[in-house]
Structures are given as structure tokens and as C-alpha cells.
Amino acid sequence: MSPARIVRVSGALVEAVPLEGASLFELARVGERRLLAEVIRVAGERATLQVYEDTAGLRLGEPVDLGGHGLTAHLGPGLLGSVLDGIGRSLAATAARTGDYIHPGITAETLDPERRFEFVPGARTGERLTGGDVLGHVEEQPGFVHPILVPPGLEGTLDSIRPGNFTVGEMVGSLDDGTKLRLAHDWPVRRPRPFQRRLAFDRPFLTGQRVFDFLFPAAEGGTVAVPGGFGTGKTVIEQSLAKYAEADVVVFIGCGERGNEMAELLSDFPDLVDDRSGRSLMERTVLIVNTSNMPVAAREASVYLGITIAEYYRDQGRRVAVVADSLSRWAEALREIAARLQEMPSEEGMPTYLGNRLGKLYERAGRVEALGRPQRVGSLTFVGAVSPPGGDFSEPVTQASLRVAGGLWALDPTLAHQRHFPAVDLEASYSLYAAGLMEWFANATHDDWPSVRSESLRLLQLERDVREIAGLVGPEALQEGDRFILEIGRIVREIVLSQSAFSEHDAASPLEKTYRLATLAHRAYRAGLASLERGRAPDPAALEGVGRMLASVRDAPFEDLDARVADAEAALERMGGGS
Amino acid sequence: MTAVGRTYRGASAATGPLIFLERAHRIALGEWVLIELEKETTWRGQVIDAGEEITVIQVFEEPYxxxxxxxxxxxxxxxATAPVGRELLGRALDGAARPIDDLPAPVGEAMVxxxxxxxxxxxxxRPAEFIETGLSAIDGMNTLVCGQKLPIFSGAGLPGLEIAAQIVEHARAPRGERFAVVFAAMGITARETDSFLRRFDESGALERSVVYVNEARDPTIERLLVPRMALAQAEFLAFKQGFDVLVIMADVTHYCEALREIGAAREEIPGRRGYPGYMYTDLAGIFERAGILRELEGSVTLLPVLTMPDDDITHPIPDLTGYITEGQIVLSRELARRAVNPPIDLLPSLSRLMNAGIGRDRTVPEHRIWADELxxxxxxxxxxxxxxxxxxESGLGKGDRVALTFADRFEEDFVGQGSERRSLHQTIELGWRLLETLPRSELIRIDDETWTRRDAQRGEAR
Incomplete structure (x- = not known):
């Protein structure tokens, strides 16, 4: 058979003949510069490939070589702290080769091939091993133990194993059938990594953002969609999650987003200290960066790469958070490729399989018992940002996300325009996990967490109704009770639930602080109601004082919390008696 | 092996800006093509779809x-390459890099x-250096920083281009001297170009500018080339010669229409409102060229101007732009009608990189809180x-009434500054004075510490 050659180049797509032996999603090298590509259609002897690099300059007649396997992630110690492009090339290694700009045709390893890790064996020679069993461990970062697992799918008796200082590519042991075991292994990114079984969503994924933790909590292992038009603060929320969310490992996927924002993350993260470990945030983070001007096919792949890396840490028994910004760019990459394939489009030109693929992606989240011994529980929480065109949530990516996500944190441009952040639409947002998490919150904080939460939700609903009426008749025409609802509702929204990501002491809110603030506002509400029942309108000046006190609780350093809360309680007394 | 100098006689078809070539060999995607008719007329083209059966070439000049x-x-x-370099400062070129200023063709320091x-x-x-534009609505509320891409969302008849010109006249880059402007005119009218260039000339900005002009009467498809040529020039000035470069592009809407024309001619499946599905990627390829590189001195800052069709911010052009750029400055017809100039509507306006450029050691320590409160x-x-x-008005509560009066004064005095140049400190002071017309209890974002500091400052001033 003659070697395959290019017969057409159109955008990110290349057609080549003869390639009748190609399989779907098989990797290939295209052209004289050997650009990485993936087979996405085979028709007779002609195959269509999507190219992960810039195709400009590809010439008809240049060769195409099949790789024999699909796109894989190279998984092993050293992933933490790294910055990868959409197909897993380390951007630092790329820069070392081609400088400030990315040029097509370069190869760069995911993991540093030179770096050595001290391997401590755990399994013994002669032991029967299956995929997921712990072979031993290395220390990936100071204080971060990284178990080395038998890759899923393998099985056999351990023939040899040795301690020592190894690179990720060196053999650390072998099975009786001759299979070599190393610190790193490859896994196809489009195939979910297997696990033992799924576990219940009974603990929260704490974000440090009051509006989420208090009103719309996500579960560990759950999924949340965050749709918001441009300028609604989506990116800031995603970055806050990456910084403050309770997770052992964070995989941040910058899919088709801004280069300067990535530069911001890269300059911030190494200097930010993770309160739990006392070490740099970068050490728990893997950044996947495929900015909007990088090749579109790699954008499509970047999300799969990120989630595969996350599953790998989940299998080690870690709590992993994946933040994908944004799934709309991912969907648009699908659309761009589908259009070039002349596929029949559905809504907004999106391919018909959009919902299907998105669903499969979301379903890779979960809290699970991992494969293998010793027993490990790990979780993968998935937060997917959506950038709806024109801010219109009826568009297909938002709708497809809502069908599968367990939570919705909807962002509202009106709030963002008022610089009310996080600009969460309290009416549209929801969490399907909330009911299942209340027991945890009651145990972990205070018994009345669930009741304070539900009464606060009711108050906010009431305030919305009153505001609607006020919009028609003017607040002056309202009854005293209704005016009070407006005032207290405003305090809850603007002081308890709003939080500036740039504030020195309030960028992240510990659970105790969230509880205290919410309870104080709730007590003010009850006090006001009690006073109204006695026929006296709550004193507006006192209410103002309560607002100011709450703001000072919010802005104070956490150490001063108790003192400030005491001041606020005194202000409450003045307003007309405690609860 | 590179195949050079291959010549074909006759295309199989032509439709609008495209010609189709059959059975071309070893042709490359993006390859530059010359189309000649008996040595007299020449068109320039580029391969946008290379195929053994059919190759599609987009023609930049009008195919008359x-x-x-x-x-x-x-x-x-x-x-496609273009001459770039310091030598081009002060020059005006067309979309084929030919001079339109009666001077000899530029040689440049390099072809890139x-x-x-x-x-x-x-x-x-990470962009973090504040650029003082002299406009309160930008410096105070939506601070521009070096390396940012911040578009102006204008409307038909609104002064988007004038505001861009005002910024060029007044802008003070952090490092002063090595400051250059690259202007790409895309499909705007001769009147707009003239008035823009005249202002440049009068303010002396022209000698540190390179101007690329593709007006409404010029070849439509050339419009796809002009912004890229301008950016190649900007990148060279910035990263090879250490300039802080401000790139103004107007009008992105005309650019997108040229893109749509190509898409339609290729019979592509259209995305929203007939614009191609890859418009996001295409625009990103332009806008993302703004930035700063870690080990080099200069910067590329981008101020594209676009016209929102029917003032609709959800139209695909402003919408996709807003998703790529780091914020937007939105103009309002209502403010323009009330003679507020510049008519910047602050509520939907935003600068995403503001926080990196403001605060202690950059502008003033209280900048964030001050702006949030305003x-x-x-x-x-x-x-x-x-x-x-x-x-x-009588139906409003007291707080609302106070806020309403404030909003009127704020628009008139703070936003509507006219053509005057305000320093950042004048802007901050004016903002404080407006805030101080309100009772302290209404200012819930300002903490006591900031308030006390401000009081002390005022005391000193007295």
C-alpha cells in the first residue's frame, strides 16, 4: 500500500488517502512538520482528521502516518503544579523549545522526563495484583504522598519490585507476564477511568463563597453549571473556587479563554498559600490552558485531558475539583468541526450529539470507591462555566448542561452592573444536593443551620414579591411591615451574600463565619417581626446600625470574628430585643 | 521540499470574492497567490481551502x-507578509501596505x-501597569492597563471613534517616551478617517503612529488582512523594539461582515445571524494578540471600536467580542441625547484587568472601594x-431620592467631562466630592478606616 498523503486541507480538518485501515479517534502525524491529529471519519479509503495544531502551511501531497492508538494522557507524579496545553504538552517545555510563541509541530512531554522521585514499594513480590492496587508511593510535593497504582486493566503476579530514585519512565517493577510497571502510565482521555462503585452525595463541596455554601451547596462529587453572560463575574468565581474550594487537587481547564487571565493565574497561584497545607496553591493545581487563539481541535480535547487527570487523582483517594471555563467554547469547537464535516446541524448550528457528549462529560464526576486495595474513597467535583450567547439561558449549551448538572449557579448581569458580587441570581439558582447535605451541615456547624437557611430563602422570596409591588406603587406607598422586609432583604443580599473576591479578609468565608453572618441577619429579621407584632415598626436607625455591624463582621479578619459578633449582638439588642 | 513558482492557467469558477482552482498540486493552506490578467491587472489572493479536486482562493481586491x-x-x-519597523512611524498605508501619503513605499526593517x-x-x-487616558469614566471606573484589550461598543451616530481619538491624544503610558499608536481603519468612511487623522496630526500623535487604511470604498476582503497587518507591526514595535503600542481598530463590525461574506460565498453552514460559526475563533486570533511577554519590554494594548447593530449588545458581534476581550466600554444613546459627552454608560461597562492596575503604589489605595461605592x-x-x-419622584423612599439626585450629578459632572483632560487625582477627588453629598449611612461599601483616612486628607487640604 502506498503511504497516505494529504488530499485536502480545510481549517482544522485534513483529508488523506489511502487510509482505509484507520480507526476512529486514532492519532496520526500529519505533514512534514508531523502535526498531531486524530481520525474522526473514515469513508472508503479516505479518512478525515482533526488537527490539534495550526494547519496553515500544510501542503497537498504531504505524508500522513497513523499512530495506532488514541489521544492519551500521560499520568504520573509531577502533574501537580504543571501547565499543559489542550493535548498535554507542558507549556514550559514548549517555551523552552520555541520561545514566546507557539509554533506547530513541536513535541513536548507532559511530565518532566528528567525529574526523579524516591519510590517506596508497598506491594511484595509474589503478590497477586489487579488494576488500581497500590504498588508503592512517592512524595510528589513535600507532604503530598502520591500512591503509584497498577494501571486499570492490568492483572498478574508481581515478579519484581525495587525501591530507589526513578524518573517517571523507568521501570520500578514487573508482572509475571513481563509487563513493566513504571511511575507513569498512559490512559486514553476519551475513556472514563473505572472505579468500584459510586457513593452517596452526603457531604458538601465547600467553596468559601457564602451564597453557595449557605444557599446553594454543591455536593462533593457533584456537578454544577455556572452560566453567565460576559461581565457577570464568571471568571472571578471560577478563580475563587480554584483558590479557596476545599479540595486536595484542583484541575483548572482554561478552554478557549483569555491568555491574560491565564497569566494572572500563573502569577497569583505560586504566591498564594493554601491554608490547609501551608504551601503554595500552585502545588495542588494542574492548569490546562488552551486559549481562544490556540487551535480549535485541541480546545475540544482539553476538557477530556483535564477530566482524565482529575480521575487519576480521584483513584488515588483524593478530593479533586475540576473547574472548566468554558464549556461553551468546547461546544463551539465541536460545532466548528461538525460544520466543516458538513454534518446536519441542530439548534444554533450545534451538532445533534452536543447534549449526549456533554452528559457523558458531566457523568465522569462522582464520589467513588476506587478500584484496588487498600480501599480508597475519592471524589471528582465538576464545575462547568457556560457562556451563553447574549446571556440567553435558552441556548443549547446551557439547556444541555441543566439537564445533567445537579446544581445551577446562574449569574445575573443586572447584579454585576451594580457591582454586586458574586452576581448570583437567587431566584433562578438551585441545588439538587441541598436536602441531602443538611444533616452534614447541622452536625458540622450548628443544629439550626437548616432552619436558618430555609427561613432565609423564604425571606428572600418574600422580599422579591414586595420589591415587585414597590416597583409598581413606589416604596413610600408600602406598609411598614413591607418596608421592613425590603430593608432586611437588602441587608441579607448586600452584606451576608455578597462577597468581594478582592477583599483582604472576605475573599473566602469559613463555614463558621458564614453561619454567624447568616444567623445575625436572621435574628434581626425575627426581632423586626416581633416588634411589628407588638405594633411598633422597627427603628430605621437601629436597622441601619445592624447593617453596619454586619458589614464590620464581614470585613474583619477571622480572628476578630467573636468580638465583632458580640458588637453586632449588642446592636441587635438596641433594635428591639434578641431573637 | 517547498514548491515555488507554480503557475496555473485559468480558474474553473469564480463567485463573489472567491475563485476555484481545479487539480492544483502541492498547494498549501494559507498560501499567497497572485492572479494576473495579461500583466496589466493583478489581484492578490490566499488559499482558504486546499484540495486536490477543488482549491478555494479568496481574492483580496474587488474582482471586477x-x-x-x-x-x-x-x-x-x-x-502573506508585510514590512514592519520603526521606519513606518508617521506613515499611512493601504491594505496592501502601499503608501497613501505620497511618500515612497516603505522598506521596513523586516518582512514578517x-x-x-x-x-x-x-x-x-500579567498586565498591571495603569494607562492614564484622561477620561474619568475609564481611569476611575474601568481602568485600562498595558497589554489589555478593551473594546468600545458604539452605536450608529455615537462617538466611538472620537473617544478612541481622545484617548490617543491624552493617553499617558507608564513609560512615556517609547509609546506608539497603530491605527487600523476597517471599512469606515473617508470622513471618519479624515477627521481621525486630522486630530492625530493636530495633537502631534501622527508622528508616532502607523496608519493602515481600508475604507468603505476599498476592497472588502482586504479588510480581513488589515487588522493582522496592523498587529504584525504592533508586535514588532513592542517586542523587538520595546515600545508600548496602542492599537486602535475601527470598525470591527465591518470586519465581521467581510467574514460573513466569505462564509456565504463558500456556502458554509451559518451560525447566529448568518455569521460563520468560527467567528469567535477568528476574532480571538486578532484580539488575543494583545499582551505583554515576560522577558521583553514592550506591550500591545488593543482598543477596538465596534458598532452594535441597532444598539443591541446581544448581537453576535459585540457578544463574541465581549467574551474575548477584557471588558468593554459601552456607549449609550440616551446619554448622548442628554448631551453627556462622552456618553459612556458605566453600568454595562467593565474593565476586567482593573484590579491589577489600581490600588496602593499604582493609583490610590482606596481606588477599588471608591469605585465600588460610586x-x-x-x-x-x-x-x-x-x-x-x-x-x-414623590413615591420614592428617602434613600432612593438621594441616589437619584446623585445619579444625575454623576452623569453630568463625572462622566460628561467633555474634551477636558482629567488627571487620575482630579477624577478621584471629584468622585469623593460627589460621594460626600450623600449621608454616611448610605455608603455601605466604604469601611470606617477608608472614611477616616479621607476625612484626615480633607483636613490637611484645608
């Missing part, structure tokens, strides 16, 4: 009098490909204005 069967098509074996490669995000440096009260005032139009 182009007989597909009779032309000679030469494949050059290279991509106009289609740039993406910056390696790991090599980017925003909060102004937003409340605007809401109150809406409510007052239904229930009347």
Missing part, C-alpha cells in the same frame, strides 16, 4: 473584470508574516430613576 478562465494563477510558496502565532500563555506577563449608588440611582418614571 476578473475572467476566471483567462487569468494566470501563480502560487508563491509563501504566506501577518498571520501571527499564538503567544505561549506561560510566557505572558457604582453601587449610581446603580441605585438609575433604578430609582426608572421607578420614578412609574410612580413619580
Amino acid at each position: 473584470g476578473l475572467p476566471p478562465a483567462q487569468v494566470k494563477i501563480s502560487l508563491t510558496g509563501r504566506v 508574516p501577518v498571520w501571527g502565532a499564538p503567544m505561549n500563555p506561560a510566557r505572558r506577563s 457604582y453601587a449608588v449610581y446603580a441605585r440611582g438609575r433604578e430609582a430613576r426608572l421607578m420614578a418614571s412609574i410612580v413619580g
Whole structure:
């Protein structure tokens, strides 16, 4: 058979003949510069490939070589702290080769091939091993133990194993059938990594953002969609999650987003200290960066790469958070490729399989018992940002996300325009996990967490109704009770639930602080109601004082919390008696 | 092996800006093509779909009098390039880099490909240096920083281009001297170009500018080339010669229409409102070229101007732009009608990189809180204005009434500064003075510490 050659180049797509032996999603090298590509259609002897690099300059007649396997992630110690492009090339290694700009045709390893890790064996020679069993461990970062697992799918008796200082590519042991075991292994990114079984969503994924933790909590292992038009603060929320969310490992996927924002993350993260470990945030983070001007096919792949890396840490028994910004760019990459394939489009030109693929992606989240011994529980929480065109949530990516996500944190441009952040639409947002998490919150904080939460939700609903009426008749025409609802509702929204990501002491809110603030506002509400029942309108000046006190609780350093809360309680007394 | 100097006689078809070539060999995507008719007329083209059966070439000049069967098509074996360098400062060129200022053709210091490669995000440096534009609405509320891309969302008849010109006249880059402007005119009218260039000339900005002009009467498809040529120039000045470069592009809407024309001619499946599905990627390829590189001195800052069709911010052009750029400055017809100049509507306006450029050691320590408070009260005032139009001003609560008065004064004094140049400190002071017309209890974003500091400052001033 003659070697395959290019017969057409159109955008990110290349057609080549003869390639009748190609399989779907098989990797290939295209052209004289050997650009990485993936087979996405085979028709007779002609195959269509999507190219992960810039195709400009590809010439008809240049060769195409099949790789024999699909796109894989190279998984092993050293992933933490790294910055990868959409197909897993380390951007630092790329820069070392081609400088400030990315040029097509370069190869760069995911993991540093030179770096050595001290391997401590755990399994013994002669032991029967299956995929997921712990072979031993290395220390990936100071204080971060990284178990080395038998890759899923393998099985056999351990023939040899040795301690020592190894690179990720060196053999650390072998099975009786001759299979070599190393610190790193490859896994196809489009195939979910297997696990033992799924576990219940009974603990929260704490974000440090009051509006989420208090009103719309996500579960560990759950999924949340965050749709918001441009300028609604989506990116800031995603970055806050990456910084403050309770997770052992964070995989941040910058899919088709801004280069300067990535530069911001890269300059911030190494200097930010993770309160739990006392070490740099970068050490728990893997950044996947495929900015909007990088090749579109790699954008499509970047999300799969990120989630595969996350599953790998989940299998080690870690709590992993994946933040994908944004799934709309991912969907648009699908659309761009589908259009070039002349596929029949559905809504907004999106391919018909959009919902299907998105669903499969979301379903890779979960809290699970991992494969293998010793027993490990790990979780993968998935937060997917959506950038709806024109801010219109009826568009297909938002709708497809809502069908599968367990939570919705909807962002509202009106709030963002008022610089009310996080600009969460309290009416549209929801969490399907909330009911299942209340027991945890009651145990972990205070018994009345669930009741304070539900009464606060009711108050906010009431305030919305009153505001609607006020919009028609003017607040002056309202009854005293209704005016009070407006005032207290405003305090809850603007002081308890709003939080500036740039504030020195309030960028992240510990659970105790969230509880205290919410309870104080709730007590003010009850006090006001009690006073109204006695026929006296709550004193507006006192209410103002309560607002100011709450703001000072919010802005104070956490150490001063108790003192400030005491001041606020005194202000409450003045307003007309405690609860 | 590179194939150079291959020539074909006759294209099989031509439709609008495209010609189709059959059975071309070793042709490359993006390859630069010369189309000749008996040595007299030449068109420039570029391969946008390379195929053994059919190759599609997009023609940059208007295809008037182009007989597909009779032309000679030469494949050059290279991509589009343009001359760049300091020598071009003070020059005005057309979309083919030919001089339009009666001076000899520029040689430049280098010929570089106009289609740039993406910056390696790991090599980017975080933009954090404040550029003083002299406009309160920007410096105070939506601060521009070096390396940012901040578009102006204008409307038909609104002064988007004038505001861009005002910024060029007044802008003070952090490092002063090495400051250059690159202006790409895309499909705007001769009147607009003239008035823009005259202002440049009068303010002395022209000698540190390079101007690329593709007006409404010029070839439509050339419009796709002009911004890239301008950016190639900007990148060279910035990263080879250490300039802080401000790139103004107007009008992105015309650019997108040229893109749509190509898409339609290729019979592509259209996305929203007939614009191609890859418009996001295409625009990103332009806008993302703004930035700063870690180990180099200069910067590329981008101020594109676009016209929102029917003032609709959800139209695909402003919408996709807003998703790529780091914020937007939105103009309002209502403010323009009330003679507020510049008519910048602050509520939907935003600078995403503001926080990196403001605060202690950069502008003033309280900048963030100050701006948040102005925003909060102004937003409340605007809401109150809406409510007052239904229930009347007397139906408003006291807080709302105060906020409404504030909103009126804020628009008139703070936003509507006219053509005057304000320093940042004048802007901050004016903002404080407006805030101080309100009772302390209404200012919930300002903490006691900031308030006390401000009081002390005022004491000193007295």
C-alpha cells in the first residue's frame, strides 16, 4: 500500500488517502512538520482528521502516518503544579523549545522526563495484583504522598519490585507476564477511568463563597453549571473556587479563554498559600490552558485531558475539583468541526450529539470507591462555566448542561452592573444536593443551620414579591411591615451574600463565619417581626446600625470574628430585643 | 521540499470574492497567490481551502473584470507578509501596505508574516501597569492597563471613534517616551478617517503612529488582512523594539461582515445571524494578540471600536467580542441625547484587568472601594430613576431620592467631562466630592478606616 498523503486541507480538518485501515479517534502525524491529529471519519479509503495544531502551511501531497492508538494522557507524579496545553504538552517545555510563541509541530512531554522521585514499594513480590492496587508511593510535593497504582486493566503476579530514585519512565517493577510497571502510565482521555462503585452525595463541596455554601451547596462529587453572560463575574468565581474550594487537587481547564487571565493565574497561584497545607496553591493545581487563539481541535480535547487527570487523582483517594471555563467554547469547537464535516446541524448550528457528549462529560464526576486495595474513597467535583450567547439561558449549551448538572449557579448581569458580587441570581439558582447535605451541615456547624437557611430563602422570596409591588406603587406607598422586609432583604443580599473576591479578609468565608453572618441577619429579621407584632415598626436607625455591624463582621479578619459578633449582638439588642 | 513558482492557467469558477482552482498540486493552506490578467491587472489572493479536486482562493481586491478562465494563477510558496519597523512611524498605508501619503513605499526593517502565532500563555506577563487616558469614566471606573484589550461598543451616530481619538491624544503610558499608536481603519468612511487623522496630526500623535487604511470604498476582503497587518507591526514595535503600542481598530463590525461574506460565498453552514460559526475563533486570533511577554519590554494594548447593530449588545458581534476581550466600554444613546459627552454608560461597562492596575503604589489605595461605592449608588440611582418614571419622584423612599439626585450629578459632572483632560487625582477627588453629598449611612461599601483616612486628607487640604 502506498503511504497516505494529504488530499485536502480545510481549517482544522485534513483529508488523506489511502487510509482505509484507520480507526476512529486514532492519532496520526500529519505533514512534514508531523502535526498531531486524530481520525474522526473514515469513508472508503479516505479518512478525515482533526488537527490539534495550526494547519496553515500544510501542503497537498504531504505524508500522513497513523499512530495506532488514541489521544492519551500521560499520568504520573509531577502533574501537580504543571501547565499543559489542550493535548498535554507542558507549556514550559514548549517555551523552552520555541520561545514566546507557539509554533506547530513541536513535541513536548507532559511530565518532566528528567525529574526523579524516591519510590517506596508497598506491594511484595509474589503478590497477586489487579488494576488500581497500590504498588508503592512517592512524595510528589513535600507532604503530598502520591500512591503509584497498577494501571486499570492490568492483572498478574508481581515478579519484581525495587525501591530507589526513578524518573517517571523507568521501570520500578514487573508482572509475571513481563509487563513493566513504571511511575507513569498512559490512559486514553476519551475513556472514563473505572472505579468500584459510586457513593452517596452526603457531604458538601465547600467553596468559601457564602451564597453557595449557605444557599446553594454543591455536593462533593457533584456537578454544577455556572452560566453567565460576559461581565457577570464568571471568571472571578471560577478563580475563587480554584483558590479557596476545599479540595486536595484542583484541575483548572482554561478552554478557549483569555491568555491574560491565564497569566494572572500563573502569577497569583505560586504566591498564594493554601491554608490547609501551608504551601503554595500552585502545588495542588494542574492548569490546562488552551486559549481562544490556540487551535480549535485541541480546545475540544482539553476538557477530556483535564477530566482524565482529575480521575487519576480521584483513584488515588483524593478530593479533586475540576473547574472548566468554558464549556461553551468546547461546544463551539465541536460545532466548528461538525460544520466543516458538513454534518446536519441542530439548534444554533450545534451538532445533534452536543447534549449526549456533554452528559457523558458531566457523568465522569462522582464520589467513588476506587478500584484496588487498600480501599480508597475519592471524589471528582465538576464545575462547568457556560457562556451563553447574549446571556440567553435558552441556548443549547446551557439547556444541555441543566439537564445533567445537579446544581445551577446562574449569574445575573443586572447584579454585576451594580457591582454586586458574586452576581448570583437567587431566584433562578438551585441545588439538587441541598436536602441531602443538611444533616452534614447541622452536625458540622450548628443544629439550626437548616432552619436558618430555609427561613432565609423564604425571606428572600418574600422580599422579591414586595420589591415587585414597590416597583409598581413606589416604596413610600408600602406598609411598614413591607418596608421592613425590603430593608432586611437588602441587608441579607448586600452584606451576608455578597462577597468581594478582592477583599483582604472576605475573599473566602469559613463555614463558621458564614453561619454567624447568616444567623445575625436572621435574628434581626425575627426581632423586626416581633416588634411589628407588638405594633411598633422597627427603628430605621437601629436597622441601619445592624447593617453596619454586619458589614464590620464581614470585613474583619477571622480572628476578630467573636468580638465583632458580640458588637453586632449588642446592636441587635438596641433594635428591639434578641431573637 | 517547498514548491515555488507554480503557475496555473485559468480558474474553473469564480463567485463573489472567491475563485476555484481545479487539480492544483502541492498547494498549501494559507498560501499567497497572485492572479494576473495579461500583466496589466493583478489581484492578490490566499488559499482558504486546499484540495486536490477543488482549491478555494479568496481574492483580496474587488474582482471586477476578473475572467476566471483567462487569468494566470501563480502560487508563491509563501504566506502573506508585510514590512514592519520603526521606519513606518508617521506613515499611512493601504491594505496592501502601499503608501497613501505620497511618500515612497516603505522598506521596513523586516518582512514578517501577518498571520501571527499564538503567544505561549506561560510566557505572558500579567498586565498591571495603569494607562492614564484622561477620561474619568475609564481611569476611575474601568481602568485600562498595558497589554489589555478593551473594546468600545458604539452605536450608529455615537462617538466611538472620537473617544478612541481622545484617548490617543491624552493617553499617558507608564513609560512615556517609547509609546506608539497603530491605527487600523476597517471599512469606515473617508470622513471618519479624515477627521481621525486630522486630530492625530493636530495633537502631534501622527508622528508616532502607523496608519493602515481600508475604507468603505476599498476592497472588502482586504479588510480581513488589515487588522493582522496592523498587529504584525504592533508586535514588532513592542517586542523587538520595546515600545508600548496602542492599537486602535475601527470598525470591527465591518470586519465581521467581510467574514460573513466569505462564509456565504463558500456556502458554509451559518451560525447566529448568518455569521460563520468560527467567528469567535477568528476574532480571538486578532484580539488575543494583545499582551505583554515576560522577558521583553514592550506591550500591545488593543482598543477596538465596534458598532452594535441597532444598539443591541446581544448581537453576535459585540457578544463574541465581549467574551474575548477584557471588558468593554459601552456607549449609550440616551446619554448622548442628554448631551453627556462622552456618553459612556458605566453600568454595562467593565474593565476586567482593573484590579491589577489600581490600588496602593499604582493609583490610590482606596481606588477599588471608591469605585465600588460610586457604582453601587449610581446603580441605585438609575433604578430609582426608572421607578420614578412609574410612580413619580414623590413615591420614592428617602434613600432612593438621594441616589437619584446623585445619579444625575454623576452623569453630568463625572462622566460628561467633555474634551477636558482629567488627571487620575482630579477624577478621584471629584468622585469623593460627589460621594460626600450623600449621608454616611448610605455608603455601605466604604469601611470606617477608608472614611477616616479621607476625612484626615480633607483636613490637611484645608
